[in-house]
Amino acid sequence: MKVFLLGAGASKAYDQSPSGLRMPIARDFFEIYDKTSLASDPWALTEGLITYLEKWAGVGSAFEYLRSGVDIEALHSEIESARNEAMKTGKYINWMVPYRAYNELVFLFASVINEIQNGPVSKPHLNLVEALNPEDAVITFNWDTLMDRALSEITPWRPDWGYGCPPQKIFRDGWTTPESASSTSSAASLIKLHGSTNWLTAHPVTDGKKTIHSSHDLSADAFAVYAHATQAFSCFAGRYRGGFEPFSYGYYPPNLDFPGRAAPEGRVIVRYRPRVPWREEGTADDSGLPSIPLIIPPVKNKSYEFFGDLFSNLWTSAEDALAAAEEIVVIGYSFPVTDTQSDTLFRRAFSRRTSLPRVSILDPCPELVATRFSRDYGLDHEHLRVEKDYFSADYDLGRLI
Known part of the structure; x- marks a missing residue:
């Protein structure tokens, strides 16, 4: 064999992408990202990342910093470390910013890859x-x-x-x-x-002091696979983007039909989404459990055991x-x-x-x-x-x- x-x-x-771009590596990721449609897409979230860089890391202008040739592996590792340290305090106000920035980088990373590979085989x-x-x-x-x-x-x-x-489920114009x-x-x-950009799991949750597991109520290694879609699917805030080849999707992957994790005794789960005037509302369905790409990001300390x-x-x-x-x-x-x-x-x-x-x-x-x-x-x-x-x-x- x-x-x-x-x-x-x-x-x-791969040089056949309609974007005219090739796949990024760690040191040119943000240079490549800046040339994709994601850089001007209001649905591609970067507020947490910008807040982390400017308010937490004190880099001045986040946009200038990201365009200076920063290595995404170094940045993602730094944010992961800041998130983990902040969680030890048990104070939401401390860990919310790096926690959000970490997840946004996962989505940006997967989305850049999806946009570039969205062309001929x-x-x-x-x-x-x-x-x-x-x-x-x-x-x-x-x-x-x-x-x-x-x-x-x-x-x-x-x-x-x-x-x-x-996988637990396969998405082919619906979960099967x-x-x-x-x-x-x-x-x-x-x-x-x-992992893979078309592997999906539920968003991670915390116990207030550490990231513990995903928000689905299945075993930690349960995941779903996205194969293709020819019509709008249910996703976070209904923000569906079409026009993608098989094994690729827009910024938001389809919501899962996995069972959600119940709140601990004496607590309730509250779901809210701020609406802002500069971000158009989605028109697709938003039922189901919001998903996140299941990838091991380019960080120094890879948390394989989390899954x-x-x-x-x-x-x-x-x-x-x-x-x-x-x-x-x-x-x-x-x-x-x-x-x-x-x-x-x-x-x-x-x-x-x-x-x-x-x-x-x-x-x-x-x-x-x-x-x-x-x-x-x-x-x-x-x-x-x-x-x-x-x-x-x-x-x-x-x-x-």
């Missing part, structure tokens, strides 16, 4: 799918759905069962129960180690695939030294092996990645192939496989 490992460089290969990813056999696996650290859509376009792969973790894979629907598996066993099971599946693969192809992943989780993943997988796999690396700067495999994972030169190039629609994957 083969395993393809995809990093940010694989997503950057990615040719580079279609080429990759053509190279897959049903027993192969694709492991990705990316949040986009370029691979998902390519798989569903030309193989029997379906989001109902193709992620290796069963996922179908099971049949004997004729075998296809390569897609393991998304940081129960979901991510531990996914990382175990990735380890099993890497331990069994005869061939591993790494595309556009730089193995950052700060990502200790991925390093542990490879160390554990390679320690289980009785033989060395063939490893191919496709990257415009592959030297450090090749060094990691030889120095840290014990791969000799006979088993290592390096291609100093970009992943693109014109790249011949036969050079790697």
Whole structure:
């Protein structure tokens, strides 16, 4: 079997977006965001982020700061830390601002990706799918759905069962129960180690001192998958935006039909939404439980355990695939030294092996990645192939496989 490992460089290969933009990386996220329609969309919320930067962090002008080349990973990590520290005080007035800013960044991050991938099916990813056999696996650290859509376009792969973790519900112009894979629907598996922009859960709730779990009344690892919509769906404040391809949606994803969490004894849940004159009201339905993209944001301390066993099971599946693969192809992943989780993943997988796999690396700067495999994972030169190039629609994957 083969395993393809995809990093940010694989997503950057998508050059067919009607927006004319390519997928962002940490250091150019806000530069890319500024060029999207989201930057002028009154429904794309940034008040919490601006308040945090100007009133809490004291940066002066939030707009100038965000345009100065700030790294979204550093900023999101800073806000997460501020939120967690403020919650320890137990005072709502202290943690409300960073809590809101953190959630707004999750939505902005997912929305930028959704806008960019809202175009034709990615040719580079279609080429990759053509190279897959049903027993192969694709492991990705990316949040986009370029691979998902390519798989569903030309193989029997379906989001109902193709992620290796069963969702609670699938949205196809309404919420439905996922179908099971049949004997004729075998296809390569897609393991998304940081979640996905089309995975949805309910908003997080707090006990006043920490973020504890989501507002749905199901197990922590329950999630839903958005597949497509051809008509308006119920969403927060009825703020539906149409015109999106499958696996992508506007700023607000559909509300869930999950049961909501009950208030603790002696308390009630109050739902309110301020109305302001500069933001038009939505006209779609707003019933159901408001949802949020289920992604592990680009922060230093990734809270996988917040979602129960979901991510531990996914990382175990990735380890099993890497331990069994005869061939591993790494595309556009730089193995950052700060990502200790991925390093542990490879160390554990390679320690289980009785033989060395063939490893191919496709990257415009592959030297450090090749060094990691030889120095840290014990791969000799006979088993290592390096291609100093970009992943693109014109790249011949036969050079790697």
